[in-house]
Amino acid sequence: MRTLTKEAQANLSPDRALEILKEGNERFVNNLKANRNLLQQVNETSTGQFPFAAILSCIDSRTSAELIFDQGLGDIFSIRIAGNILNDDILGSMEFACKVAGSKLVLVLGHTRCGAIIGACNHVEMGKLTGLLSKVKPALEVDASLPQEQRTGNNPDYVQAVAENNVHLTMKRIRQESSILAEMERNGQIRIVGGMYEVETGQVNFYDYE
Template sequence: MSLKKSRSLLCLVVWMCLLSSTGCRSLNQPAFSEKIKQEMNPVQAIRLLEEGNQRFVTGHLAEKHVIRNRRQLISEQKPVAVIISCSDSRVAPEIVFDQSLGDLFVIRVAGNIVNDDVIGSVQYAVDHLHVPIVLVLGHENCGAVIEALQRRRHPAYLQSIVNKIEPAAEKAISAGISEKDIIDRAVIENVKMVEDELLEYPAFRSHSGCRDHLDRRWVRQISG
């Protein structure tokens, strides 16, 4: 199978699992203060990320005070979201969502897969930092997904990542879609598979309303 790359550089695929039992009331104001960030509910956190991504897309990034924030963060952290992201150098969540130091709890691994270490990291953020949402972030032309689609063998540690993605790749292949769309379909299937795997863990299901408040959406396409 030959896989053709699509023309845009990146496409963010977002599946959001709302793991917080807090209310879902939105704020009628254009920006979020630091105090509001510390008490943010899932709907507000989603809006914060969408607005940040829009700033990234349009090139109007927010002013950041990294040194000042670093001093404030010495004693505690209050991230507004957990991001499970691919390690791809072009998809740094803090940049594409225009967030600063301490705003996101980011877990990065090739192919945005989950294993025990990733699950443990998510559980720490949800239980101890009370992060209101967990976001699984896939991207266009993901190298790990392409390797799974190619069905080639790799050295042991790389193969362990590819093995996790192969069921999503097989779903995309069996869908009978055009060759130019198959990578994007496999990326989406992989994100959905990760989401379902997260929800298999009793620790996450115990947060009331997790399945009821599941929110699946595209963020948007971005160009490099």
């Protein structure tokens, strides 16, 4: 697998960038790996990088984007924070990735059995974690018909619904809060998509609509 060059990155469409991630996840699930010389990629990226995607994912030790999408050095920008939450610094990083460095895709990646989502569902308060989990609170309102006593981290279905809602709301916020990324998407220069990683199987289910 070749290291991405500036020319190769420029010739990629946003749709093709998404397909590359899907193909990489399929290899991962089937316990296959693209043939790469990582030391060679160290040398080839020493003077520049041309990643094709920026991925916002959780810090969970099971959700390394480079591994689950079978990507090498210089292929993706990996932004990791508990609960794959969004803030201005992360938005700025995405703007750099796309507007300055030429990435064609922004992926918001949640995952099943997320500890941060469970903590938010349980209204955990602990030091600086309190403020971080508060950013998940808008996603807690998913099913008005669900009794309050079932809206906890002990209800796996509720936790999963919140995790999925958190991804969709984050995608919406990216478009609302970054005029740069919103304009690039309108112009067809990038795509903003979502996904859910299943820690049980290694499979990523993409939300490539919206």
